[in-house]
Amino acid sequence: MTARTLALNTTKHFFLILGGIVMLLPFLWMVNTSLQQGGFGNFVEAWTKVPFGRYFINTLIVTVLTVSGVLVTSCLAAYSFATMRYRGRDMLFLLFLSTMMVPQPVYLAPSYVILSKLGWINTYLALIVPWTANVFSIFLLRQHFRTIPISLYEAAILDGCSRLKYLWKVVLPLSKSVIITVLLFNIIGSWNSFMWPLVVTHSENLRVLQVGLSYFNQEQSSNFHLLMAASTFSTMPLIILFIAAQKRIVASYSRSGIKD
């Protein structure tokens, strides 16, 4: 290694470490503050002061059901869009895509009205059902399903293989990586969603973690040790998931960003 490359690499690492410190410091401060004055007791106090256990369970229920719903509806729709030929297919696909153009805050108020007409306000249904279809996931899956030769599908159908069986036995096993991408995206999105649950639920026993933490923040605004303890245990599950699957998550995000 020449002196020049050594100097260059040292400069690179200097800036990269600096960047890393800026990124990590807030997390370190969070954990550090949570352990001061009371130590682990802060965690116990925060956990019992408001029903965080309940919030965790709610978030878990909502995330699991939402993500399962997304997987089922998306795989079915993407399969149909990618492999079957029928009238109105492209128009339907455009209809789906067009909804991606409109950001959620734009239709939040009418969504609330629709949910209240259905009598769903302040129920799990409101938290889950509207998010059991995800157009972006359908789009990602369709792009991948299209890479599987259509002749294979046509031959299988001709041989008497049912459509559902082909999806289950051929398409899905060939799409593991993109399915995991969809899974991770939706877990993260669902776990972190805030504005929607804030709007569609009112009672405490339906609060999800993000909403609960936001109320806790307003109630305990000067009790930093408790706030940081609560922030720590609320972020832990996703941080653990991220560290466990970081290569996959980073690759998923970077792949999804590159449009064909």
Added chain:
Amino acid sequence: MKLRSRLAPYVYILPALIIVLAFRTLPILSSFTASFTDYDIGGFHGFIGFDNYARMLSDARFWQSVVNTLYFVIGVVPAGIIIPLFLAILLRGKLAGKSFYRTIYFLPVVTSAVAISVVWAWLYNPEAGPINQIITLFGGEPLLWLREPRGVFEMLLSPLGIHPRGILAGPSLALVSLMIVSVWKSTGYNTVLFLAGLENIPGTYYEAAKLDGAGTWGTFRNITWPLLSPTTYYVLIMSTIISFKTFALVYVMTPPPGGGPLGTTNVIVFYLFQKAFDRFDIGYASAISVFLFLVLLSLTVIQRKIAGRKVHYGS
């Protein structure tokens, strides 16, 4: 049998279609319709033409939210391109610890905006927060951060005896504090996007540039920047849209009712939220939604037009 096989494709789409129609298309269309009605807490009475839009024109709080949002976008988007691009260039190629750095930068991306806001509100706390402690440690003046309504240009220039007023005072320090958090949260994602873009540029270009004796800046200007333009364009559009949608940071760090000190962090989605759910003024909130949608749509169209000329989609 024949009919069954003809219907099958539609059956596969049906579950997703029902959800999309009921919870995307219908509310999207309704927000247009509702913007022409007087739907409020007392219910729906009738269509009132463009009254809600006329009301927006004379609503000072609405315009404040528009100006604040523009400040936010103009501050966050360039920083969200320059810093990640710089980091991505450093990370490019073979480098020890590359995936370690990437993991750390990415941590804020997957962490919830609410938790991040709670933590940063503590960091910014004027009395006991770590940021002010560090500033005083180095002999500086502690700042009010999220509680500071004064514009940053006003704060910077007033020691020189210049007192800019109104829009010239710039975004409040409270709003700038929120922008910092927003840039911090999105840096990792944008870095990863830029890195993927950079690594798609064939190494032969750089070898050729080296043979031609091009310097670091020349290489960046003539190779990296033009060949990276599809990624830059994508990051530009995504960050603009995300910045326009900012809600959780504002709601948690500068909680209601105010939207920050003297309403200086009152951004458009926050205002929309307040109108819709604190006042239940659905008609008016819908008009604001339509405005937001049209702004985002026209920005995308304009950016696409410009990109059509500037973006290099070569092979």
